[in-house]
Amino acid sequence: MIGHMITQNVLHRPVRTLITVIGVAVEVTLVILVVGLTTGLLTESAKRTEGVGADIMIQPPSASIWAAFSGAPMPISIAGRLRGLDYVQAVAPVLVQFNSVNGLDVVYGIEPSSFRAVSGGFVFHSGHDLENTDDILVDDVYAKGKRVKTGQTLHILGHDYKVAGIVEHGKGARLFVLMSGLQEMSGAIDKASIFFVKCDRSDHTPAATDEIRGLLPGYEIRPLKDFISLMTSSNLPGLSAFINVMISIAVAIGFLVIFLSMYTTIIERTREIGVLKSLGASKGYIVDIILSETALLCGFGTVFGVGLSFLMRWVFTSIFPSMTILILPKWIVFSALIAICGGLLGAAYPAWVASRKDPVEALAYE
Amino acid sequence: MEPILKTENLWKVYRTGKVEVPALRGVDVEVLPGEFVSIMGPSGCGKSTLLHVIGGLAQATRGRVLLDGNDLTTMSDSARTLLRRHKVGFVFQRFNLLPTLDAYHNIALAQHIHGNGFDPHRFEVVANLLGLSQRLHHKPSELSGGEQQRVAIARAIISEPKIVLADEPTGNLDTKSSEAVLSLLRQLNKELGQTIVMITHNPDAATYGNRVLHMRDGMVVNGSTVH
Numbered sequence: 154m155i156g157h158m159i160t161q162n163v164l165h166r167p168v169r170t171l172i173t174v175i176g177v178a179v180e181v182t183l184v185i186l187v188v189g190l191t192t193g194l195l196t197e198s199a200k201r202t203e204g205v206g207a208d209i210m211i212q213p214p215s216a217s218i219w220a221a222f223s224g225a226p227m228p229i230s231i232a233g234r235l236r237g238l239d240y241v242q243a244v245a246p247v248l249v250q251f252n253s254v255n256g257l258d259v260v261y262g263i264e265p266s267s268f269r270a271v272s273g274g275f276v277f278h279s280g281h282d283l284e285n286t287d288d289i290l291v292d293d294v295y296a297k298g299k300r301v302k303t304g305q306t307l308h309i310l311g312h313d314y315k316v317a318g319i320v321e322h323g324k325g326a327r328l329f330v331l332m333s334g335l336q337e338m339s340g341a342i343d344k345a346s347i348f349f350v351k352c353d354r355s356d357h358t359p360a361a362t363d364e365i366r367g368l369l370p371g372y373e374i375r376p377l378k379d380f381i382s383l384m385t386s387s388n389l390p391g392l393s394a395f396i397n398v399m400i401s402i403a404v405a406i407g408f409l410v411i412f413l414s415m416y417t418t419i420i421e422r423t424r425e426i427g428v429l430k431s432l433g434a435s436k437g438y439i440v441d442i443i444l445s446e447t448a449l450l451c452g453f454g455t456v457f458g459v460g461l462s463f464l465m466r467w468v469f470t471s472i473f474p475s476m477t478i479l480i481l482p483k484w485i486v487f488s489a490l491i492a493i494c495g496g497l498l499g500a501a502y503p504a505w506v507a508s509r510k511d512p513v514e515a516l517a518y519e
Numbered sequence: 520m521e522p523i524l525k526t527e528n529l530w531k532v533y534r535t536g537k538v539e540v541p542a543l544r545g546v547d548v549e550v551l552p553g554e555f556v557s558i559m560g561p562s563g564c565g566k567s568t569l570l571h572v573i574g575g576l577a578q579a580t581r582g583r584v585l586l587d588g589n590d591l592t593t594m595s596d597s598a599r600t601l602l603r604r605h606k607v608g609f610v611f612q613r614f615n616l617l618p619t620l621d622a623y624h625n626i627a628l629a630q631h632i633h634g635n636g637f638d639p640h641r642f643e644v645v646a647n648l649l650g651l652s653q654r655l656h657h658k659p660s661e662l663s664g665g666e667q668q669r670v671a672i673a674r675a676i677i678s679e680p681k682i683v684l685a686d687e688p689t690g691n692l693d694t695k696s697s698e699a700v701l702s703l704l705r706q707l708n709k710e711l712g713q714t715i716v717m718i719t720h721n722p723d724a725a726t727y728g729n730r731v732l733h734m735r736d737g738m739v740v741n742g743s744t745v746h
Contacts, residue, residue: 162619
């Protein structure tokens with residue numbers, strides 16, 4: 154009976170229902186996309202780092218896992234010492250710079266031969282490898298998003314580079330230049346930000362790690378699989394706080410939408426509440442109706458919001474191919490819970506008001 | 520025979536700021552089981568207030584209201600709600616059907632609130648008695664005034680209340696529909712023994728009951744038996 158009643162109530166005011174559902178959907182979409190975007194960014198970044206093909210990653214002492222924020226304080230001569238170790242097959246020093254001109258991009262300055270030894274080399278879609286300090290390689294995702302072609306000029310890090318080739322994505326950064334040129338531009342002569350180390354066998358990684366720790370005490374030496382597991386929002390300064398703030402905003406939106414919707418509903422249905430009370434409906438019965446209707450609206454809003462999230466993901470990734478948005482089942486469930494709990498909280502006061510209406514006054518309400 | 524309804528020196532005083540308005544001033548009323556009592560009086564004499572207090576919708580200021588042996592004046596709001604659910608059926612001048620539900624669900628709602636579940640046999644009996652079988656799947660906006668009031672009466676009696684309180688049940692109806700509704704109430708009283716208290720300002724409507732009480736200025740001034 155209550156199910157039928159609330160369904161009819163919801164259908165009776167289709168515009169109000171639609172607006173309420175959209176409000177909740179926006180809340181759900183916001184949560185899913187914000188988390189999806191940040192998780193996608195982290196996961197995609199981790200995948201690309203993994204794609205370099207190294208077994209161990211070396212950074213300077215106390216370096217952030219976010220290499221772009223770490224500068225270039227390590228002498229490049231470390232590479233030679235690393236190559237002399239047992240279990241080490243190849244070492245690729247990389248200089249990392251963060252470009253904020255014409256977008257936000259991480260640029261790897263590499264030695265083509267050593268990078269090839271670790272990563273197995275680039276897969277070229279067009280063009281050729283780096284030959285001089287004005288050459289730049291871009292990955293196919295960057296090229297598609299920015300409509301870049303081989304031979305085109307790109308203004309990166311305040312310097313004009315010529316696109317020498319377009320390569321398959323997944324090898325660390327999206328942009329690659331010669332390390333020597335980048336060192337000169339950034340004043341980091343003979344310096345590197347990261348050393349990627351490939352072991353002769355992957356099961357020698359722990360032993361190689363120990364060796365390197367002995368050689369370079371105090372340095373951040375991480376097997377790459379450990380590094381990948383560190384790529385979470387809690388390890389990026391401020392990201393967890395950002396996610397929490399966005400979720401709080403989303404909850405506030407849902408709360409307010411539902412509060413306003415149900416408050417206007419109970420005012421509109423004052424006489425009906427009086428009728429229910431005259432029939433002997435208890436306060437709990439009336440609260441049950443209001444909260445059940447709220448749960449139904451939040452349910453519709455959640456379903457719509459999840460659908461909208463997938464649609465928005467398709468839209469964003471079509472416009473920005475380099476963007477990765479991961480829609481995780483766990484966060485679909487969590488956003489549904491947030492929507493429903495926020496909605497029930499928003500409806501609590503209107504439900505309380507409704508349950509306490511004087512039946513005589515309610516019956517006389519025009 | 521014990522009265523099904525009894526009021527003793529019943530007062531209801533409304534306070535608006537410092538102003539006190541006594542709507543009921545020492546009302547003494549008794550209604551026996553199976554009676555059909557009409558309460559007449561001019562506008563503002565306290566008829567509706569009396570109905571609300573004896574039905575447990577409003578709390579008396581002082582005095583006693585005994586409904587089927589239960590003293591409403593000592594009960595909490597929750598207790599009065601419970602009593603109203605099981606022992607009182609209301610019929611209103613403006614029908615007060617839920618507009619989003621069809622006739623069927625408006626009547627079934629009362630059974631649902633009553634808590635004993637849906638009784639299809641009782642439902643069928645009431646629907647047939649009130650001539651609603653062909654109109655059950657229409658919403659109030661699709662029913663005439665007379666039909667709506669019949670749905671309201673069905674809703675009021677579906678759970679077999681001890682007493683039906685009708686507040687100007689023909690106030691919004693034309694003459695023909697009014698006669699039909701009043702005849703139905705009389706039929707419920709005579710054939711089913713349903714106790715009814717009806718508020719009306721219409722002397723003709725009052726004759727459908729078997730006793731008439733007159734009110735003025737918050738008091739019952741006289742009563743008479745309808746022959």
